[in-house]
Amino acid sequence: MDKPLPLIELCNVGFSAQENRIVEDISVKFTEGTATALAGPSGGGKSTVLKLAAGILVPDRGEVRYRDQNIAAFTRGQNLDFRKETAVVFQDSALWANQTLYQTLELPLHIHYPLMSAKEREQRIREVVSAVGYRRDLAVRPALLSMGEQKLIGFARAMVCRPAILFLDEWLESLDDEAARRLLSLVRRFKSEGSTLVFISHDFDLVSNLSDRVIMIAGGKISANVTREELIRNKNVAGLIEEGMNE
Ligand SMILES: Nc1ncnc2c1ncn2[C@@H]1O[C@H](COP(=O)(O)OP(=O)(O)O)[C@@H](O)[C@H]1O
Numbered sequence: 001m002d003k004p005l006p007l008i009e010l011c012n013v014g015f016s017a018q019e020n021r022i023v024e025d026i027s028v029k030f031t032e033g034t035a036t037a038l039a040g041p042s043g044g045g046k047s048t049v050l051k052l053a054a055g056i057l058v059p060d061r062g063e064v065r066y067r068d069q070n071i072a073a074f075t076r077g078q079n080l081d082f083r084k085e086t087a088v089v090f091q092d093s094a095l096w097a098n099q100t101l102y103q104t105l106e107l108p109l110h111i112h113y114p115l116m117s118a119k120e121r122e123q124r125i126r127e128v129v130s131a132v133g134y135r136r137d138l139a140v141r142p143a144l145l146s147m148g149e150q151k152l153i154g155f156a157r158a159m160v161c162r163p164a165i166l167f168l169d170e171w172l173e174s175l176d177d178e179a180a181r182r183l184l185s186l187v188r189r190f191k192s193e194g195s196t197l198v199f200i201s202h203d204f205d206l207v208s209n210l211s212d213r214v215i216m217i218a219g220g221k222i223s224a225n226v227t228r229e230e231l232i233r234n235k236n237v238a239g240l241i242e243e244g245m246n247e
């Protein structure tokens with residue numbers, strides 16, 4: 001059987017900031033319809049790799065390819081399509097400090113569905129907000145929200161354009177159990193519909209449950225790349241991954 005083409009591929013990617021090499025020689029493929037976990041110790045470079053794959057950071061070495069095209073060479077139109085297909089939930093939520101939650105949720109719809117009516121936008125926003133279980137006012141700025149509520153709105157913003165590829169950076173942290181269960185079931189449904197998932201987590205059970213592949217990142221490099229079967233079958237591999245996650 002032919003191997004499926006990678007949807008997103010990082011080829012020998014490196015990224016530096018303030019003269020520090022943050023990640024180096026990262027080569028990894030994200031296959032359509034699969035879930036990939038990025039695991040590893042804090043400060044290892046997971047968030048950087050996720051942002052490079054999502055096109056939010058630009059590598060200074062190597063290439064990030066989407067459907068076999070270098071995203072750095074995208075036209076404006078291709079870039080817009082890529083942005084519409086992908087969505088990121090940031091580790092720190094990264095909401096817009098000087099806009100209301102409603103404005104924050106409305107902006108992606110304005111950009112990607114310019115013909116959508118205000119009423120349709122409102123409907124779509126009510127839908128995602130209710131799906132994530134946020135029940136308070138949307139006419140406030142993020143500073144009034146708890147960290148957990150900010151995570152819910154960050155998640156709702158990611159889902160509002162119904163992306164095909166979702167990047168989740170420690171998205172269950174700071175949530176209470178009920179909210180975490182709710183978001184996890186949304187993510188499971190997203191995956192069961194054939195969408196593609198890349199997520200970062202320190203929770204070994206979640207990683208071994210949800211992912212088809214686990215990539216371990218430490219010291220800015222990939223230190224392991226295993227399938228879920230290998231993780232479950234091989235106690236040594238599981239031990240190494242679990243140990244590396246807790247460092
Ligand atoms: N823009 C930046 N400028 C300087 N240092 C950075 C920058 N981005 C990340 N780093 C550093 O690079 C390392 C890896 O960061 P990150 O990718 O956030 O790791 P992780 O998500 O695995 O905790 C950390 O030590 C972090 O402080």
Ligand SMILES: [Mg+2]
Pocket residue numbers: 046047048091169
């Ligand atoms: Mg991080």
